[in-house]
Amino acid sequence: MSFPFAIRPLTTQLLRAGFLIALGLPGLSLADDGERRSYRVPAGSLSTALTRFAGQAGVSLSVDPSLVNGLSSPGLQGEYGVEEGFGALLRGSGLMLVPAGTGSYILQPVPRQDGAVQELPSTAIIGQHDGAAGDAYAGGQVSRRGSLGMLGERDYMETPFNITSYTSEVVQDQQARTLADVVANDPSVRTTNPSAGRFEQFSVRGFSLYNSDVAFGGLYGVLPTYSIDMEMVERVDILKGPSALLGGLAPNGSVGGGINIEPKRADDEPTTEFTAMHASSGQLGGHVDIGRRFGEGQRLGLRFNGVRQSGDTEWDHQSVEREASVLGFDVRGERARMSFDIGHQERDVDGPMERVGLAANVEVPDAEDIHNNFAQPWTFSRAKDTFGAVRGEYDLNESWMVYAAAGARNGDYDFLRHAVQVVNAAGRFTVTPRTFQREEDVLTTTVGARSWFSTGSVGHTLNLSLNRFDMTFDNSGARFANGVSNLFDPVTLPVPGRPLALDNPTHTETVLSSLALADTLGFADDRVLLTLGARLQRVEVDSSEPGEPDQRYDERATSPAMGLVWRTCEALSLYFNYMEGLTQGQVAPETANNAGEVFAPFRSKQVEVGAKYDFGRFSTTLSLFRIDKPSYFTDSAGNLRDDGEQRNQGLELNLFGEPLDGIRLLGGAMLLDAELAKTANGSNDGNRAIGAPIVNANLGVEWDLPQVRGLTLTARTIHTGSQYLDAANRQKIDAWQRYDLGARYAFELGGTDVTLRASVENVLDKTYWASANVPDGTASGLTLSTPRTWLLSATLGF
Incomplete structure (x- = not known):
C-alpha cells in the first residue's frame, strides 16, 4: 500500500518550508520587542486581559494568581510597545512589570513608600512563550490551561468542561513509559488491556477510548495506534465527555472523553538531559532530551527526544523492546507562529499478554490462581509508526487570526497471537494461532479562523473550523492448527507450521469531514462566558473483501453544543455543558459469526454541571454528568447486534495542587451508575453495563522531606469497584486496590543537576482482575493485573 506521500520527502519539504517561512514570511520577521504594533484586548478581568495580551505579543508573564484576583482591566486598543501595553493594562492596579530575560516578565506589587517590595509567592506562567506546560499549577503536576480544540487553549477555570492537564514534570517524576502510566492518575480513566500486551485501550466515564482517538496537538490519528511513548510529551490533556464540536469526529468516537497530547518545545533556557532507566526483570534503557533556541529574540527552537529500552518484563517468557525519536x-514571530514535528516509534513484544474471555455461564476464575503468562511463548507483536505534523497561525490584524495544521502517519503492524476463551471452570481454552498484518495510512488536516470583537458590552470570540480525516487500512492474516492449554497451568505448544487457511484480505477507506462554527460570548467583564456552537459532520466508509459485497455508508449529522461558565469570583467557577457526538458504527469482531459487519454511525449526548474552586495553591472540580449512547451485544447465535441504550450517570471529584508547603495531592473519585435500557424484549433493562465500576478512586501524595533538602517521598493508592463482564450480569469481578510507593532525590554534583528516582508499583504484588474490558460489546474480556514492578532512573541535566 502506498502512503499518501512519502515520509522522507515530506520531512525534507516541511523542514525546508519551515526555514523559508522563518526567514521570509511577513509577520515572522525577528523584530525588536520594543517595536509598536496593533493590539486589541477587550475589557474584563485583569487575568484574562494579561493572558490575551501576552499571547498576542508572544511573550511570557510570571504572576501569582492571588495578585490579580478580583481585579479588572479597561482593556486596550491601538498601537503599543510590549511594556507600554502592559503598563496600560496595569494602570491603577498597584502592580508593576519587571523584565526577567528576553521575552519574559514578572508581575509584582508596586514598592511601598519605604522602598520595600513584598516577597513574590510562587508564580504561574501566562502567555505563549514558555511551552505548553509553562503555567503549571502549584506543585508542578497539573497545568492551569488545556487545549479545547477549535476554541484554543484556556485556563481551566474558564473552561465549561471537566479537564485535567498533566505536565511533563509529573510524567518524568512518575517514570511513565506509556500513556497507560499517566492516566493511572485520573479516577475517571482506567486501562482495559494488559500491560505489555499488543495494544493499550482505556475507559473514560465507563466508555471505551482507543489510542487512535488520542489527538496530537489537536490532530486525530497522527500518534501510534497501539501504544504511545511518553518521552515526547509536554502535556497530557484529559477532557471528559463527547467533544465533537471541539476537535471534529474522532476515528472511534471517544464518547466518554478525549485525550490530547501536546509535544515538547524548546524552552528559553537550554535543555540537555540524559536519563538512565531500569525496570524490574532487566529492562534497561536511556532517554536523551535536548532543546535549544536560536536567533534574535530566541525565535527559533529545536527539541529532540530519543529513547530506547529493552529487556524482560514481570511476566513469564515476555520481553519488550521499544524505541522512539521525535x-x-x-x-515565534511577531504576528505568525509555526511548528513542525516528525517522529518514529517501534515496539516489539514477545509473549504479549491476552485478555481472558469466558464462555456463557462459566464462573469468573480466581485471579490469584494464575501464576504464569498463559500466552504462548512464540506469540509476538511488532508495531512501527512514522508520523509528522505541521502547524501554523497568523495574525491578520488585532481582531483576526487564521490557522492551519496537517498531520500524517504510516503504521505497519504484524502479530502472531491467539485468543483466550475459557470454556469451563477448570480453565481450559483452545489455542487457535493466527497471524495478523495491518497497514494504516492517515492524512488529517484542519483549517480555521478566530476573531475577537464586541457588540456593545458583550465580547465575542468567534471560531470557524474545517476538519478532514482520511484513513486507509488493509488487513490480512492466516490461521493454524488448534491446540489446548489451561489458564492455571499453561501448556507450551509447538510453534505453528504451515497455515490451514488464509484470511480474506480486507481494504477499508474512511473519510471523516466536518465544519464547525462556535461563538464564545463574554458578559459582565468576561465573568460569564457562554459558548454556542455546532458541527456539521459526514462519515464515509467503504470496506471491501474478496468474494463479498462491499459495505458502504455515507451519513451526515449535525452535533450542537453549549457551554456556560459563571465565574462568581476569581476563586469559584460554576459551569454547564450540553454536548453531542457522532461515532462510527462498530465493526463485528473476528469472534462473531457476522465478523466484519460494519454498523451505521450513532449519536451520543451528554449533559453536565459542575463547580471549580481555586484555593490559590490547591484546586478541586466537582461535576455531575449523564451520557447516553446506543449499546451493542452478542446474541445467542454469536452475532453482534446493536441493542438498546447505555446511560452512564456519575459524580466526579478531582483535586490537585499543594495545599501545604511541600505536600502535593493528585487524584479524586468517580461514582458511576451505568445502566442498560431499551434492550431486546427488556431482557437486560436495568442491568449494569459491562466494565463499568460503581466507584473509582485515586489519591497520590508527594512529601518534600524538610529534614533532607531535595528528597521527596511519594505514595499512591488506586481503587476500582466491581464490574460485570456480560450484559446479563452473571459474570462479575471483585473490586481491587493497588498501592505504589516511591522516592526521588534531587541534588547538584560538580555543576550537574542530578535526580534519582525509585518507585514500586503494586507494592503488595497482588493478583486481581483489573478490568472487565470496555462496554462496546465487541471483544469482552478480563484483564489481569500487572505484578510488582520496580522502576529506577537517574536524570543528569547538563
Missing part, C-alpha cells in the same frame, strides 16, 4: 521545530 524532533520538534518551532518559530
Whole structure:
C-alpha cells in the first residue's frame, strides 16, 4: 500500500518550508520587542486581559494568581510597545512589570513608600512563550490551561468542561513509559488491556477510548495506534465527555472523553538531559532530551527526544523492546507562529499478554490462581509508526487570526497471537494461532479562523473550523492448527507450521469531514462566558473483501453544543455543558459469526454541571454528568447486534495542587451508575453495563522531606469497584486496590543537576482482575493485573 506521500520527502519539504517561512514570511520577521504594533484586548478581568495580551505579543508573564484576583482591566486598543501595553493594562492596579530575560516578565506589587517590595509567592506562567506546560499549577503536576480544540487553549477555570492537564514534570517524576502510566492518575480513566500486551485501550466515564482517538496537538490519528511513548510529551490533556464540536469526529468516537497530547518545545533556557532507566526483570534503557533556541529574540527552537529500552518484563517468557525519536521545530514571530514535528516509534513484544474471555455461564476464575503468562511463548507483536505534523497561525490584524495544521502517519503492524476463551471452570481454552498484518495510512488536516470583537458590552470570540480525516487500512492474516492449554497451568505448544487457511484480505477507506462554527460570548467583564456552537459532520466508509459485497455508508449529522461558565469570583467557577457526538458504527469482531459487519454511525449526548474552586495553591472540580449512547451485544447465535441504550450517570471529584508547603495531592473519585435500557424484549433493562465500576478512586501524595533538602517521598493508592463482564450480569469481578510507593532525590554534583528516582508499583504484588474490558460489546474480556514492578532512573541535566 502506498502512503499518501512519502515520509522522507515530506520531512525534507516541511523542514525546508519551515526555514523559508522563518526567514521570509511577513509577520515572522525577528523584530525588536520594543517595536509598536496593533493590539486589541477587550475589557474584563485583569487575568484574562494579561493572558490575551501576552499571547498576542508572544511573550511570557510570571504572576501569582492571588495578585490579580478580583481585579479588572479597561482593556486596550491601538498601537503599543510590549511594556507600554502592559503598563496600560496595569494602570491603577498597584502592580508593576519587571523584565526577567528576553521575552519574559514578572508581575509584582508596586514598592511601598519605604522602598520595600513584598516577597513574590510562587508564580504561574501566562502567555505563549514558555511551552505548553509553562503555567503549571502549584506543585508542578497539573497545568492551569488545556487545549479545547477549535476554541484554543484556556485556563481551566474558564473552561465549561471537566479537564485535567498533566505536565511533563509529573510524567518524568512518575517514570511513565506509556500513556497507560499517566492516566493511572485520573479516577475517571482506567486501562482495559494488559500491560505489555499488543495494544493499550482505556475507559473514560465507563466508555471505551482507543489510542487512535488520542489527538496530537489537536490532530486525530497522527500518534501510534497501539501504544504511545511518553518521552515526547509536554502535556497530557484529559477532557471528559463527547467533544465533537471541539476537535471534529474522532476515528472511534471517544464518547466518554478525549485525550490530547501536546509535544515538547524548546524552552528559553537550554535543555540537555540524559536519563538512565531500569525496570524490574532487566529492562534497561536511556532517554536523551535536548532543546535549544536560536536567533534574535530566541525565535527559533529545536527539541529532540530519543529513547530506547529493552529487556524482560514481570511476566513469564515476555520481553519488550521499544524505541522512539521525535524532533520538534518551532518559530515565534511577531504576528505568525509555526511548528513542525516528525517522529518514529517501534515496539516489539514477545509473549504479549491476552485478555481472558469466558464462555456463557462459566464462573469468573480466581485471579490469584494464575501464576504464569498463559500466552504462548512464540506469540509476538511488532508495531512501527512514522508520523509528522505541521502547524501554523497568523495574525491578520488585532481582531483576526487564521490557522492551519496537517498531520500524517504510516503504521505497519504484524502479530502472531491467539485468543483466550475459557470454556469451563477448570480453565481450559483452545489455542487457535493466527497471524495478523495491518497497514494504516492517515492524512488529517484542519483549517480555521478566530476573531475577537464586541457588540456593545458583550465580547465575542468567534471560531470557524474545517476538519478532514482520511484513513486507509488493509488487513490480512492466516490461521493454524488448534491446540489446548489451561489458564492455571499453561501448556507450551509447538510453534505453528504451515497455515490451514488464509484470511480474506480486507481494504477499508474512511473519510471523516466536518465544519464547525462556535461563538464564545463574554458578559459582565468576561465573568460569564457562554459558548454556542455546532458541527456539521459526514462519515464515509467503504470496506471491501474478496468474494463479498462491499459495505458502504455515507451519513451526515449535525452535533450542537453549549457551554456556560459563571465565574462568581476569581476563586469559584460554576459551569454547564450540553454536548453531542457522532461515532462510527462498530465493526463485528473476528469472534462473531457476522465478523466484519460494519454498523451505521450513532449519536451520543451528554449533559453536565459542575463547580471549580481555586484555593490559590490547591484546586478541586466537582461535576455531575449523564451520557447516553446506543449499546451493542452478542446474541445467542454469536452475532453482534446493536441493542438498546447505555446511560452512564456519575459524580466526579478531582483535586490537585499543594495545599501545604511541600505536600502535593493528585487524584479524586468517580461514582458511576451505568445502566442498560431499551434492550431486546427488556431482557437486560436495568442491568449494569459491562466494565463499568460503581466507584473509582485515586489519591497520590508527594512529601518534600524538610529534614533532607531535595528528597521527596511519594505514595499512591488506586481503587476500582466491581464490574460485570456480560450484559446479563452473571459474570462479575471483585473490586481491587493497588498501592505504589516511591522516592526521588534531587541534588547538584560538580555543576550537574542530578535526580534519582525509585518507585514500586503494586507494592503488595497482588493478583486481581483489573478490568472487565470496555462496554462496546465487541471483544469482552478480563484483564489481569500487572505484578510488582520496580522502576529506577537517574536524570543528569547538563
